[in-house]
Amino acid sequence: MTSFIQKRALTSLISLVGLVVLVFFLSRLTGDPAALFLPIDATDAMREQFREIHGLNDPLLVQFWHYIVDLAHLNFGESIRKARPAIDVVLEGFLWTFQLAVITMVLVTGAAVVVGSLAAFKAGGFFDRFASFVSLIGASAPDFWIAIVGIVVFAVSLGWVPTSGTGTPLHWILPIAVLFIRPFGLIVQVVRGSMITALSSAYVKTARAKGVRTRPIIFVHALRNALLPVITVIGDQAAALLNGAVVVETIFGFPGVGKLMIDSILQRDFNVVLAAIMVTALAIFIMNLLIDLAYSLLDPRIRN
Template sequence: MLRYVLGRLAQSLVALLLLLLIIFAMTRLTGDPTDLYLPLSASEAERAAFAEAQGFNDPLIVQFGRYVGEIAQGSFGESLFKARPALDVALEAFPVTLKLAAFTMAIAMACAVVLGSLAAYWPNSLFDRVVSVLTIVIASTPTFWVAIVAIVIFSISFQWLPTSGTGSAVHWILPVGVLVLTPLGLLTQVVRASMVGCLRSAYVKTAMAKGAASRRIIFVHALRNAVLPLITVAGVQATGLINGAVVIETIFGFPGIGKLMIDSIRNRDFALTVACITLAAVVVYLMNMLIDIVYSRLDPRVRIK
């Protein structure tokens, strides 16, 4: 296990270095780096002095080494827009995104288990067909379009729900409700497909022959083995929620890492942008490793060395 964890950390470190290289290259290929830091109204003298102070006149390899070294020490620089250390600003916003993703996945998994299991227990029934059609539709519908329609209906037309903020539980309804649709649709299909095979297995037929209750057959005997594919897909969806929260947080004015990233790009705050991207990447790498470890513990056929 220790060897596996160290190996995954080494792979994640390589991927993180490549990500930092891409960010570094993009800022250089798009023009003078001082354009990312200074306002458009800055004079040539101010630009030259800033470039010299920041080392932008040094060779690119020297700049990249200094750039990675500072990040390795946890120093992403000063946020120009917030006038504070960029990492501190990103760390304050990230828990909001994590809560949003956690609430979304908890609701999606709970509903998917119930809907997918019942649809598999009554295959080809009206309930199964309705669930299949609805889950395919909601999983295929763009979340940004659903978010806009939800705002028009529930916030503008009926004025039931607020459009932005996190002041109370009511403020979370629209963002979570919109963000839950895609994972709910995908996870329901995964649970149904896995449960269909499990319900046809010999041990389930034995439980039926012994007179076990339908609820126990579905949610104890069959679900125990059907849950493994669910965990794998749920892990992928959870990491996708962290990356995909940018759109939803921006639309609903949700003060998470996604909206902060967009604001930092809009305000030409390069240090804060790098801090947000790096923090999100690190969390995604750690979540992927945790998913593999959990899967190996649940499935005795999988061994991590």
Template sequence: MGRFIFGRSLQSVISLVFLVMLVFFIARLTGSPAALYLPPEATQEQIDAYNALHGFNDPIWTQFVNFLGGILQGNLGESLRFSRPALDVVLEAFPTTLALAAVTMPLVLLIAIVTGALAAWRPGGLFDRLASLISLIGASTPNFWVAIVGVIVFAVTLGVLPTSGTGTWKHWILPVAVLTLRPAGVLVQVMRTSMMTALSSVYVKAAKAKGVKARSIIFVHALRNSLLPVITVASDQAAGILNGAVIVETVFGFPGIGKLMIDSVLLRDFAVIQAAILVSALAVFILNILVDLSYALIDPRIRHG
């Protein structure tokens, strides 16, 4: 198990390095920040002085080497917008996104496990058909469309929910609902398939023959052996929630890392873009390690192997 964790960690570090390189060079294809932060009447001398102050007149590879050196020292550069360390700006926004994911993911797992398990108990039944239909619709519907429709229906037309912001618990309903829909739809399908396989196993048939209640068979005997595929897909969906937060936070005006990234791209705040991507990638890396550890807790064969 330790060797497996080490291998996954090494793969994540290599992926992280390539991701940082990609983001660094692509961000600079958007143009010079001087065009946005200096007035239109700025002279060429003023533009050159601005670029020199922030290191933008250095060769691109020199800028990249300086950026890597800053990472090793814990310095990810200074935000052009806020005139503060970019890492501080990102870490202030990240807890909002983390809270959004922390509320959404348990809700997703609860819906997926209960719905998928009950649907698998009687395949082809009414509940199974409804659950499959709704989950397929949820898994196929784009987040941005659901978010916009949610604002139009519940905020503008009915007026029961706010359009944006984070002031009260009502502000969280639409963002959480939008983020929940797609991963829940995917995981219901995975849970249903995995549970159907477990329910057809010999030990479940033996439990049925002994007269064990359906509730115990589903949520005690079959559930544990059905969770590994769900956890595997759930880890990908959790990472997808961070990606979905970019859209959701922009639509609903949530002051999280997703909205911060969009604003930083539009305003060419390179340091904040790089810091936001790095922090998000590290969060996904830690999530994957926790998922790998959870395998050992659920399946003793992995732990002993």
């Protein structure tokens, strides 16, 4: 088990280093921050002083070396826009995204497991066909389109929920609903397929022959043995929520790390961009490691 964890951690570390190098150099291609943060009539001397203060006058490789040295001391630099440590700004946004992702995945997992299991129990029936139809639409629909339609219908036309913000529980309904749809559709399909296989196995047929009730057959005997592929997909979708909430957060004005990342790219706040991507990537790597550990515990054959 120790060697298994070490292999996964080393793979994640290599990926993280590559991501840092790539993002550092690509972010510099967006332009000069001095052109955004200084007035139009700023003199060359003012621009030069601004770049000197923020370490932007050095050659690109020298800037990268300084950044790596600071990073080794857990110094992520300062936000140009907010004049605060970049990591503090990012962690504030990440907390919002983390809450949104956790609430969404708890709801998605519970609903998808129940719907997928019931659909598999009577495969080919009306509920199965209806659940498959809805889940396929959900898995295929683009998030930005659902978000815009949701705002137009439920916020503007009906006035049931606010269009943006986080002030009350009503502000969370649309973002959660939009993020709910795609993973729900995908997980329902995986649960259904895995449960159909489990329900056709010998131990389930034996349980039915012994007169075991329907609910224990579905949610105890069959589901327990169908969890392996389901756990993997749930983990992948949870990681995708952390990584892919950018569009939804931007549309709804949700103050998460996704919106922060977009704003920082547009405003050339390089340190915040790098810190946001690194924190998100690290969270995803940790989540993937936990998924691998859970997978290896359920199936010891993959540990080697």
